Amino acid sequence: MPVSSSVDGQRTGADDDAGSRPEGPALPINELFTSLQGEGTLAGVPSTFVRTSGCNLRCWFCDSYHTSWEPTGAWYGVDEILDEIDARGPNHVVFTGGEPLIHDASTTLLRELDDRGYHVTVETNGTILPEDDDGPVPVDLASVSPKLASSTPGPERPPSGGGDGGDGAENVDAETWAERHEARRLDLDALATLVDRYETQLKFVVTGPDDLPEIESLVADVREAATAEVRDTDVLLMPEGQTREELESTRRVVADLALEHGYRYTPRLHVDLWNDAPNT
Numbered sequence: 001m002p003v004s005s006s007v008d009g010q011r012t013g014a015d016d017d018a019g020s021r022p023e024g025p026a027l028p029i030n031e032l033f034t035s036l037q038g039e040g041t042l043a044g045v046p047s048t049f050v051r052t053s054g055c056n057l058r059c060w061f062c063d064s065y066h067t068s069w070e071p072t073g074a075w076y077g078v079d080e081i082l083d084e085i086d087a088r089g090p091n092h093v094v095f096t097g098g099e100p101l102i103h104d105a106s107t108t109l110l111r112e113l114d115d116r117g118y119h120v121t122v123e124t125n126g127t128i129l130p131e132d133d134d135g136p137v138p139v140d141l142a143s144v145s146p147k148l149a150s151s152t153p154g155p156e157r158p159p160s161g162g163g164d165g166g167d168g169a170e171n172v173d174a175e176t177w178a179e180r181h182e183a184r185r186l187d188l189d190a191l192a193t194l195v196d197r198y199e200t201q202l203k204f205v206v207t208g209p210d211d212l213p214e215i216e217s218l219v220a221d222v223r224e225a226a227t228a229e230v231r232d233t234d235v236l237l238m239p240e241g242q243t244r245e246e247l248e249s250t251r252r253v254v255a256d257l258a259l260e261h262g263y264r265y266t267p268r269l270h271v272d273l274w275n276d277a278p279n280t
Ligand SMILES: C[S@@+](CC[C@H](N)C(=O)[O-])C[C@H]1O[C@@H](n2cnc3c(N)ncnc32)[C@H](O)[C@@H]1O
Pocket: 055, 061, 062, 063, 064, 096, 097, 098, 099, 100, 123, 124, 125, 126, 143, 144, 145, 203, 205, 238, 239, 240, 241, 242
């Protein structure tokens, strides 16, 4: 089984409560664990996962909604997070969330990880760039998952966990969040910049064949806007599903779509192995 740690939400208050937030660069951490990378081109590689709380989007299917609009966990100093990563074996680190790049201290952590020689994958929705006043930060693999129209929540597709949109920072109703999600979910300039700066995989969550026209049109737009090449095998189709049972009904359909369009298929290895258990 994957190994979780003391940085797994035992402290209280994933908010700005000065009493629980350490001085200096810090991140609200939902979970920190060691597992096999379950998704994408590095699937199967032992990796330390750092999952932050909070997100700028509200995908109805989010498998990590507890980090995004029901934030749990606590603030940890970047130094504490680095100590925990150093104490584990893997050279591969996966920085995820929530949306990890909404936090100012994400760039501090990423620069430190680069200095220490880790291979770092950033799992991001592609709406925010990993950069600060000192410029772009080093990332070994940008694992970008642009969100399609089929991710937008609505009355018939309420967000997982029934979240009403409260994200710890401000409380707005579900309808407002649906509008915000729709307005924010795609930023072509940010996607093109990620492709130009980093080794990038575009990892789409596919709910069914109706998603393919939007994927094809978005990939064409990114190719047009970016200078770097986007190969068909850099485009990954990932079946939507938080549980083995859900994946059972989507993965064959999505695998066939990948074959048909020449894109790459990615499994959700961790779901196959450990279903929807936390810290996996
Ligand atoms: C929880 S997100 C965190 C990183 C970032 N916010 C993002 O969306 O890319 C991690 C990965 O899980 C994917 N994901 C979330 N819910 C999913 C689901 N129900 N089925 C398949 N993939 C899902 C996301 O698209 C993303 O690739």
